[in-house]
Amino acid sequence: MAIKTYQAYCLDLDGTIFRGSEAVEEAAGFVERLQEKGVEPFFVTNNASMTQQQLKDKMAGFGIRAKKEQIISSAIAAAKYIKRWYAGDTVYMIGSDGLDQALRQEGLTRVGDQAGIVLMGIDRNITYDKLATACLQIRNGAVFLSTNQDMAFPSEKGLLPGNGAFTTLVAASTGVDPVYIGKPEMHMLEAIQLEFGFDKQDMVMVGDNYDTDIQAGIRFGIDTVHVNTGVSRMEEVLRKEKPPNFAIENLGFWEI
Numbered sequence: 382m383a384i385k386t387y388q389a390y391c392l393d394l395d396g397t398i399f400r401g402s403e404a405v406e407e408a409a410g411f412v413e414r415l416q417e418k419g420v421e422p423f424f425v426t427n428n429a430s431m432t433q434q435q436l437k438d439k440m441a442g443f444g445i446r447a448k449k450e451q452i453i454s455s456a457i458a459a460a461k462y463i464k465r466w467y468a469g470d471t472v473y474m475i476g477s478d479g480l481d482q483a484l485r486q487e488g489l490t491r492v493g494d495q496a497g498i499v500l501m502g503i504d505r506n507i508t509y510d511k512l513a514t515a516c517l518q519i520r521n522g523a524v525f526l527s528t529n530q531d532m533a534f535p536s537e538k539g540l541l542p543g544n545g546a547f548t549t550l551v552a553a554s555t556g557v558d559p560v561y562i563g564k565p566e567m568h569m570l571e572a573i574q575l576e577f578g579f580d581k582q583d584m585v586m587v588g589d590n591y592d593t594d595i596q597a598g599i600r601f602g603i604d605t606v607h608v609n610t611g612v613s614r615m616e617e618v619l620r621k622e623k624p625p626n627f628a629i630e631n632l633g634f635w636e637i
């Protein structure tokens with residue numbers, strides 16, 4: 382299919398590049414075609430638990446060579462957001478490896494109490510104490526940020542509670558709504574634009590989920606491409622009031 386040529390291809394991961402532990406077959410070839418043209422794609426994921434290196438290794442397992450600095454998770458974007466708007470503030474974090482590493486990379490300081498920022502990401506060892514500490518600091522005036530609002534995420538056992546569910550608990554208890562960093566918000570795309578200096582007309586967001594990927598692109602004001610390999614079905618996406626610019630069965634149909 383003839384789709385416009387862009388400079389920044391922002392590719393969602395789960396449902397677009399892989400599905401859980403399995404590759405989306407056509408994705409590796411698409412990335413390779415871009416790289417043959419000298420274009421390194423960006424990878425944009427709400428997953429805040431894995432580090433850039435872990436995500437890079439996972440993709441390598443599917444035969445995809447990703448550039449580590451071009452893997453933008455909601456954890457990476459959250460750390461960059463704090464660095465940009467709240468440089469010098471300390472951070473109370475609920476989260477795992479990916480978020481901790483992202484904060485370190487931006488040189489931000491984690492504290493156990495009296496933080497300027499409370500930042501929540503998925504934490505499989507979350508406790509009442511951690512939630513209570515977050516609530517107390519938000520009531521004391523800390524800025525409230527959260528990596529993403531995903532209420533549930535898939536596992537072999539079924540859908541498990543996501544970071545959005547725990548964030549909602551803290552928001553309900555404190556009466557304070559957080560700033561969410563991940564899709565459908567546009568902060569990850571903005572991080573790419575600001576750091577690499579693209580014009581919006583040269584950027585495209587590609588993903589399987591209308592409510593997160595395509596919405597993020599629409600809100601940010603860039604072109605969007607829907608792939609029919611994950612959450613949202615193509616028929617329903619094309620009926621939306623604001624459909625994506627292009628919809629394709631899978632990345633194999635995208636001529637570069």
Ligand SMILES: [Mg+2]
Pocket residue numbers: 393394395396397588589590594611
């Ligand atoms: Mg997806």
